[in-house]
Amino acid sequence: MLREEISGTDHQNADTAVTLGRLATPALLLDKYRLDRNLARLSSRMAERGIVLRPHMKTAKSIDVARRVYPSEPGPITVSTLAEAEYFARHGFRDMTYAVGLAPHTAERAMRLRKAGVDLKVLLDSPEQARMLGAVGLAAGVTPTAFIEIDCDGHRGGLTTSDPKLIAVAAALSEAGVKLAGILTHAGESYSLFTPESLVAAAENERAVAIAAAGALRGAGHECPIVSVGSTPTAHFAEDLTGVTEMRAGVYMFFDLVMHGVGVCTTDDIAISVLTTVIGTKPEKGWILVDAGWMALSRDRGTAAQRVDQGYGLVCDVAGKVYPDLIVSQASQEHGILAIRPGSAHAMPNLPIGAKVRIFPNHACATASQHELYNVVSADSDAIEARWPRMHGW
């Protein structure tokens, strides 16, 4: 009997038609106006330059967000997991790049998607992976398509342009019956920069390495149709993209405090925030306690290495106006501690128990991943317009 009486659900905020003021906290908010503006900004920038934009869905992981990117019909996307690829395939997407290095079990699963009609391109950087992929494709009865990963700044994986393995991988792909999609590189080190000049230089380096790699492959007789680069900072600061055919970026949809610290956006561009409620005060310490801890904000401390450390996030009022120098200074699982940044002359606002505030996150990908859904809001309204579920897992 009690099972029916207890109306709770394992999923947050399953009831509909609430306002911001009545939303149970902590809850993830997505400002649709800012989302659309961020999407338009990069889409226009790439359209002006004749570059295909292949948005990375790893940040949003939501078909509803993807539909804001592509209102009329599905277009090219990048994914970070095969669960994402399967999810977007079920929603009609066909042109995808899985931008994580290939292993035998992911090759098999990726080829099942190709068999089902999805043009899923995979990523590798060794002759061993090329041969393995060829064998998996043969067994599945499909022709795989793969990018060779290029390392442009020492950030993670991939081959340098001068590595003799580059031509060896292309040869192994050809021998194994795998189609070469092109080369793919990611200027991951751009996240640690913070001046326009250095970002322009990082974008130019990303381009230069990419076209050199494509040139090396073409010089060795391999077709290299796609020259794919991308990171949110370089996408917004690249001045010349000659020779590049496509751009990948993900966090630009939402932006966050790390991107603000890099200099790619203002706080007025940050489209996601965590709504939270005051649950205690500790005036003798200058603390206000809220019900958003690291479970709601994530453990990401990406701004700790930047010029301005934002703690676990920057605090705004319910309408999204920043309280100067008020940050989440500490976080445990379900508790956040708000405090004025050390050295600031600003005073703590008066926020009694039950008051609500919003937190701009350090890292949109990490914070959004702590939540089941987006509560969609617009700047000029108190209503939750929609609830957009996120997919998760692998």
Place this chain on the structure above:
Amino acid sequence: MLREEISGTDHQNADTAVTLGRLATPALLLDKYRLDRNLARLSSRMAERGIVLRPHMKTAKSIDVARRVYPSEPGPITVSTLAEAEYFARHGFRDMTYAVGLAPHTAERAMRLRKAGVDLKVLLDSPEQARMLGAVGLAAGVTPTAFIEIDCDGHRGGLTTSDPKLIAVAAALSEAGVKLAGILTHAGESYSLFTPESLVAAAENERAVAIAAAGALRGAGHECPIVSVGSTPTAHFAEDLTGVTEMRAGVYMFFDLVMHGVGVCTTDDIAISVLTTVIGTKPEKGWILVDAGWMALSRDRGTAAQRVDQGYGLVCDVAGKVYPDLIVSQASQEHGILAIRPGSAHAMPNLPIGAKVRIFPNHACATASQHELYNVVSADSDAIEARWPRMHGW
């Protein structure tokens, strides 16, 4: 048509009857033998001292784990969200403490559970909360039960024993028609210690503050039936618990590298790990790339402040044997970089693409929360014995 052809699911590893070697990665593993041993260790310790153990379910968030704690019938538990309270209530639990400070919307939701027959005790530390709770209880037609939160070490919320508000809160509860459950404190600062002597002292301080607070309330004429203390370190190091009636702890079920650094467990006690696959190598940098990034491991860097920094986790072979000084040195969303700890004389093991390893996490609560389910294994078998779902959200 394609929708049916694409067999993937939004949830990881939904197929059953696989072995460890064939499990899709990244995946969360739970060693049932170690879990049971960890549970027995603290249960015995508390039973010997005549102390009620009220396990904190915020780490496991799983009815299946709770059933290992209470194989015959549900017992007392602690929860960190009302979604947890509702979940465990649906599974038959009745005696719960919601150990996060109360706000108006959580008070209303908590009273719905009381109305449904759940003995849910809440937590507060101000006369304002006491009056608000009384009003919410009256409106719901139930008598609320509340703990007063005591601050024993400056970690987070709560009142110090000498704060005159302590008696004022008790008086406000009484006037508002709320039953005083007792006092509750948490030695959160014990997580930063690492010697047995300091842990014994932290436990004694936690006890001393708790009994002083209970004494102050009793001296003012208030009943204080429950004297509740707890943290995993102090639970394992307390030598004298005279005057304490119950102990709370959560991460002791799984343990982790932070608890190892504090000195509460060995790596052989760590019951959860993340299975991952090698997806690339970068021999010139001494790197091996795996498909467990921060999405699978969490962004928690809790060992960064300890004497031994374990990066994003310590690497073991598939059987759980630690590779000396091999850690996850960097993590992006779906990539981990394995490297030998700086200064170590150990060599990188030979791990080709496709090889699988396990990662012990820094913080079990954070890492487990990145996953939908536990793949249950035992030390002596390659089989996935069971899949235990986790609940999530608020």
